[in-house]
Amino acid sequence: MEKVQCHNCQKTITKGEKYMEYDVKGEMYHKCAECYKQDTVLRNYRPTEVYSRVVGYIRPVSQWNKGKQAEYSDRKEYCSC
Numbered sequence: 001m002e003k004v005q006c007h008n009c010q011k012t013i014t015k016g017e018k019y020m021e022y023d024v025k026g027e028m029y030h031k032c033a034e035c036y037k038q039d040t041v042l043r044n045y046r047p048t049e050v051y052s053r054v055v056g057y058i059r060p061v062s063q064w065n066k067g068k069q070a071e072y073s074d075r076k077e078y079c080s081c
């Protein structure tokens with residue numbers, strides 16, 4: 001059996017002990033009977049969220065906003081030679 005830990009008190013739930021199981025988007029969380037009695041709602045869990053970098057990415061100039069496009073047309077190519 002996989003080791004089950006209480007989400008609230010971090011207690012290891014032993015086999016045969018009662019506990020509550022929560023399925024949060026496929027991630028399993030558990031609460032021991034005591035913690036469940038105190039609060040039946042699972043709190044402070046971390047939902048799986050994906051953040052990605054939005055600055056510094058490369059996008060077609062045609063999709064830039066007008067201000068950025070104007071700025072782009074002002075750019076000059078130069079040669080350092």
Ligand SMILES: [Zn+2]
Pocket residue numbers: 006007008009010011031032033034035036
């Ligand atoms: Zn607990």
